Amino acid sequence: LQDPVLALYFDESAGGNVSDQSGHNFAAVPTGTIEYESSLSGKAPRFDGSAYFIVRDRQMLKFPRITLAAWVWPDQIKGRWGVMAKRSRGAAAPYVLALRDGGISFEATDTEGKWSYNMTTKPVIVPGAWNHIAVTCEEGVGIRVYCNGQLAGEKQVTGKLVETDDILTIGYENWGGPESKAGESGNFRGLIDEVRIW
Secondary structure, X not given: OXXXXXXXXXXXXXXXXXXOOOOOOOOEEEOOOOEEEEOOOOEEEEEEOOXXXXXXXXXXXXXXXXXXXXXXXXXXXXXXXXXXXXXOOOOOOOOEEEEEOOEEEEEOOEOOOOOOOOEEOOOOOOOOOOEEEEEEEEOOOEEEEEEOOEEEEEEEOOOOEOOOOXXXXXXXXXXXXXXXXXXXXXXXXXXXXXXXXX
16 A cells, blocks of 8 residues: 555644654644644544645645545534645635535546536435545546445546646635535534545
């Protein structure tokens, strides 16, 4: 198994920057005050819908084949809530991982400007519990979405992924909320832990 290019476990943080345990030194920087709670192993940041993390280095953020994974404990199921994304504005993106009405949502734009990679699984997220979510995306091939190790959905795609200069965000999404509306914050509410990218 290939080692991740980003691994954030959050255990050593006391509210400041979070070091990358992959060895690639991609620190996650909070945009405001983020509290911590006990989690599966150690601590996890609690997102309240305002502050989130950013990873500034853009060099690691675009790959023709990528896997995104995290543990999540959402405060609510209804609505759309960002987990991690390479999109800091309402524009094209090579990947957005979010929760939507209990399903796992993956979005990405192709080089034709179409959101051809978009899909949302049926509701699979268990409320009031830790859920492991993961997505594998291969450019021009397709995506596979997993929840707690089980395949939750897949889609074939032929287009190439767009490239952008956006930073990586964790716990942020520029639209969503309980009514999944454009213009309303989709910043995560709940706990996110063990964020990894391969």
